[in-house]
Amino acid sequence: MQLETRQTNLFSQYHLHYQKKDFTRDMQDIRYNWEWKDYDDFRIKYGSDSGNMEAFSSWVRIFQYYDRLGILISRGLLDKTLVADMMSETMILFWERCEAVINGAREYYNLPQACEWTEFLYNIIKENVD
Secondary structure, eight states, rough: HHHHHHHHHHHHHHHHHTTHHHHHHHHHHHIIIIOOOHHHHHHHHHSSSSOOOEEEEEEHHHHHHHHHHHHHHHTSSOOOHHHHHHHHHOOOOOOOHHHHHHHHHHHHTTTTTHHHHHHHHHHHHHHHOO
């Protein structure tokens, strides 16, 4: 019981970031307003090469949030079912919208580990909602 309480408190504190106005705006912009045909198109419009540092910062901020959640779950610091119950819909929709871009970035930069914890989180959530 004490472990569950600590995990719930940790997730609640971490989840406050998710509820901030800027984070929510960034998430909604990426999911609904950004348009791209493929990774190269994404990179030119929103990536680190675009000169659009506000967009790129939004992108990085979202994935850092999800990567860190994935790490916390993988180390047993957060209960995966708690996270899945609280954010499955948003996380699943986000990953599925952005997966091709992540795979393109992994190939382009030769970084197969890019966003690996976000992908881990997606897979954990999918397992716990299906």
